[in-house]
Amino acid sequence: DGGITQSPKYLFRKEGQNVTLSCEQNLNHDAMYWYRQDPGQGLRLIYYSQIVNDFQKGDIAEGYSVSREKKESFPLTVTSAQKNPTAFYLCASSIEGGYGYTFGSGTRLTVV
Amino acid sequence: GENVEQHPSTLSVQEGDSAVIKCTYSDSASNYFPWYKQELGKRPQLIIDIRSNVGEKKDQRIAVTLNKTAKHFSLHITETQPEDSAVYFCAASMQSGGYQKVTFGTGTKLQVIP
Numbered sequence: 001d002g003g004i005t006q007s008p009k010y011l012f013r014k015e016g017q018n019v020t021l022s023c024e025q026n027l028n029h030d031a032m033y034w035y036r037q038d039p040g041q042g043l044r045l046i047y048y049s050q051i052v053n054d055f056q057k058g059d060i061a062e063g064y065s066v067s068r069e070k071k072e073s074f075p076l077t078v079t080s081a082q083k084n085p086t087a088f089y090l091c092a093s094s095i096e097g098g099y100g101y102t103f104g105s106g107t108r109l110t111v112v
Numbered sequence: 113g114e115n116v117e118q119h120p121s122t123l124s125v126q127e128g129d130s131a132v133i134k135c136t137y138s139d140s141a142s143n144y145f146p147w148y149k150q151e152l153g154k155r156p157q158l159i160i161d162i163r164s165n166v167g168e169k170k171d172q173r174i175a176v177t178l179n180k181t182a183k184h185f186s187l188h189i190t191e192t193q194p195e196d197s198a199v200y201f202c203a204a205s206m207q208s209g210g211y212q213k214v215t216f217g218t219g220t221k222l223q224v225i226p
Contacts (some may be wrong), residue, residue: 035216040121042201042218043156050211059113090155099144099205099212103155 003027006091006104012112013078013085021076021107023091029102030095032074036060037088037106046089049074078109086111114139116204118217125192126225133220135202136184144205144212145178145185150219151198159200160187192224 004025013019025032031050035043045058049068063082068074074093078085088108092101115138125131135145146161162169162176162185169176173192178185189196202217 040218042118043216045214048211056209056211100146100158100161101148101156101214103148103157105155 004091004093004102004104006089006107008107009105011107011109013109014112016080018077018079019109021078021089021091021109023074023076023104024072025074025093025102025104026072027093027095027102028071029093030071031093032068033092033094033101034058034064034066034074034076035090035092037090043090046076085109114142114204114206114213114215116202116215116217118202118220120220121218122221122223124223124225127192127194129192131189131192131196131222131224133187133200133202133222134184135186135204135217136182137204137215138183139204139206140180140183142204142206142215145176146203146205146214147174147176147187148201148203149198150201156201189222192222194224194226197222197224 007022033048034046044060046064047066049055065077090106091104094101118135143164148156149159150156160176162178173190175188199219199221201219203214205214
């Protein structure tokens with residue numbers, strides 16, 4: 001399904017709970033990204049990784065953490081420190097950093 | 113940092129008419145400008161892109177123009193069809209610390225009325 005898979009599609013989080021969103025790609029892309037999408041605000045970069053075992057903060061990294069132990073995988077953890085986590089989260093990858101993303105199908109996270 | 117503004121936020125056109133979405137960017141270092149289409153409930157997909165050494169690019173019914181002097185670029189869709197209805201995002205990209213940093217516009221919801 002497009003080479004990049006996000007799971008789960010829907011996720012519900014209780015107050016004070018950490019949750020992890022999965023992102024796996026089989027495109028052999030070096031670069032991977034996490035974006036948050038809110039109505040009227042476009043896509044905002046949370047974290048990105050250009051190579052295994054390396055990642056950098058994006059524009060809105062507070063309250064989030066990531067790891068990149070394998071080229072194929074870039075999981076995002078939404079921690080309890082993220083005060084407004086309800087949003088649509090998109091993972092993306094690219095063969096060259098930033099030139100033409102392939103997006104996953106997204107995870108909709110809701111705080112209950 | 114880069115700032116990308118996109119207009120209009122919503123656009124309704126009759127089937128068969130043309131649609132134009134405009135974006136401006138602030139940093140002259142931006143050198144790559146992709147456009148993404150996101151249908152309801154689906155992932156964004158790259159539909160066309162342009163690099164800063166090119167002024168115009170066409171792909172069937174869609175075209176993108178770039179004016180580097182004025183720092184603006186536009187998406188043109190001709191002979192619109194109902195399946196063109198979606199949210200369209202522009203983006204501007206530049207090299208930043210060894211990484212191609214992408215800044216997205218806020219999106220345009222296009223509705224094509226049959």
